[in-house]
Amino acid sequence: xxxxxxxxxxxxxxxxxxxxxxxxxxxxxxxxxxxxxxxxxxxxxxxxxxxxxxxxxxxxxxxxxxxxxxxxxxxxxxxxxxxxxxxxxxxxxxxxxxxxxxxxxxxxxxxxxxxxxxxxxxxxxxxxxxxxxxxxxxxxxxxxxxxxxxxxxxxxxxxxxxxxxxxxxxxxxxxxxxxxxxxxxxxxxxxxxxxxxxxxxxxxxxxxxxxxxxxxxxxxxxxxxxxxxxxxxxxxxxxxxxxx
Amino acid sequence: xxxxxxxxxxxxxxxxxxxxxxxxxxxxxxxxxxxxxxxxxxxxxxxxxxxxxxxxxxxxxxxxxxxxxxxxxxxxxxxxxxxxxxxxxxxxxxxxxxxxxxxxxxxxxxxxxxxxxxxxx
Numbered sequence: 001x002x003x004x005x006x007x008x009x010x011x012x013x014x015x016x017x018x019x020x021x022x023x024x025x026x027x028x029x030x031x032x033x034x035x036x037x038x039x040x041x042x043x044x045x046x047x048x049x050x051x052x053x054x055x056x057x058x059x060x061x062x063x064x065x066x067x068x069x070x071x072x073x074x075x076x077x078x079x080x081x082x083x084x085x086x087x088x089x090x091x092x093x094x095x096x097x098x099x100x101x102x103x104x105x106x107x108x109x110x111x112x113x114x115x116x117x118x119x120x121x122x123x124x125x126x127x128x129x130x131x132x133x134x135x136x137x138x139x140x141x142x143x144x145x146x147x148x149x150x151x152x153x154x155x156x157x158x159x160x161x162x163x164x165x166x167x168x169x170x171x172x173x174x175x176x177x178x179x180x181x182x183x184x185x186x187x188x189x190x191x192x193x194x195x196x197x198x199x200x201x202x203x204x205x206x207x208x209x210x211x212x213x214x215x216x217x218x219x220x221x222x223x224x225x226x227x228x229x230x231x232x233x234x235x236x237x238x239x240x241x242x243x244x
Numbered sequence: 245x246x247x248x249x250x251x252x253x254x255x256x257x258x259x260x261x262x263x264x265x266x267x268x269x270x271x272x273x274x275x276x277x278x279x280x281x282x283x284x285x286x287x288x289x290x291x292x293x294x295x296x297x298x299x300x301x302x303x304x305x306x307x308x309x310x311x312x313x314x315x316x317x318x319x320x321x322x323x324x325x326x327x328x329x330x331x332x333x334x335x336x337x338x339x340x341x342x343x344x345x346x347x348x349x350x351x352x353x354x355x356x357x358x359x360x361x362x363x364x365x
Contacts, residue, residue, distance in 0.1 A: 222251035
């Protein structure tokens with residue numbers, strides 16, 4: 001038994017000849033807000049899908065709250081996928097009902113309040129909503145669960161800066177000592193202040209796991225600046241990553 | 245009052261500095277209760293654990309006291325606050341004199357410049 005909420009041992013995932021993740025070892029405790037950062041194709045979404053049980057590891061082990069991904073972990077994990085999965089004909093209301101039937105920890109009142117503060121009409125059909133509004137609805141549903149682990153795959157990429165602030169505030173005000181939020185993103189500047197620690201992924205490997213403040217202390221620069229330095233591509237250099 | 249956070253320093257240090265300034269300038273009056281960690285964190289849009297760390301430093305500095313029942317209050321000791329305030333003032337003076345020295349001003353000349361500046365304002 002470990003007291004870590006997430007623990008991955010030698011975790012690898014291959015798609016045919018491609019290794020999306022190789023020998024990933026991560027431990028994440030409770031009460032943290034963690035950023036999962038990395039350039040496109042680093043393996044962020046693959047890792048999140050493995051944590052969800054949507055993918056099976058090729059090698060290695062994942063434990064969430066000391067259990068392998070399955071029925072129990074799904075009851076304590078609230079997942080925001082990187083793409084929309086709602087049916088167009090449904091109304092926001094319908095989605096709320098679906099979620100409250102599905103998840104014992106879903107708080108309908110909270111969801112309604114959040115819709116209200118974002119001026120989203122619960123009787124509107126998903127089809128009629130803009131891309132950004134759909135993303136907001138999805139996030140509202142996910143954050144209205146009282147989960148132990150929130151896995152948010154690119155929650156802020158498609159929304160305007162004001163909505164981004166709202167989303168970050170939602171994450172902060174929902175924060176509890178018993179829950180952990182794992183956010184994958186490449187918009188680091190926007191999110192850096194709310195993070196406890198960051199995990200840098202590159203080519204399927206974890207190259208850094210550290211607290212935001214100790215990065216600033218050691219490097220004398222922000223996580224965003226560090227990221228830009230580490231993953232700098234030199235123009236006209238054949239597109240190869242110039243990793244220091 | 246707004247929170248200003250930049251990229252160079254650890255966030256908790258910047259938070260400690262800014263709350264300290266609020267205490268010495270009386271925004272948070274002596275002996276009064278501070279907002280909760282959560283409220284402060286949400287207001288500054290920072291991680292609650294980071295805010296917690298900043299506030300623990302204030303406890304260590306003696307500027308705040310944590311009580312199990314009433315939460316965190318600003319110290320009621322004028323002496324403690326004055327000490328911190330004077331130290332911060334010394335740092336400001338040093339920074340000014342260093343800056344002026346870089347422009348080739350002696351300390352005497354720097355003093356005169358302050359008087360000139362005051363008259364212009």
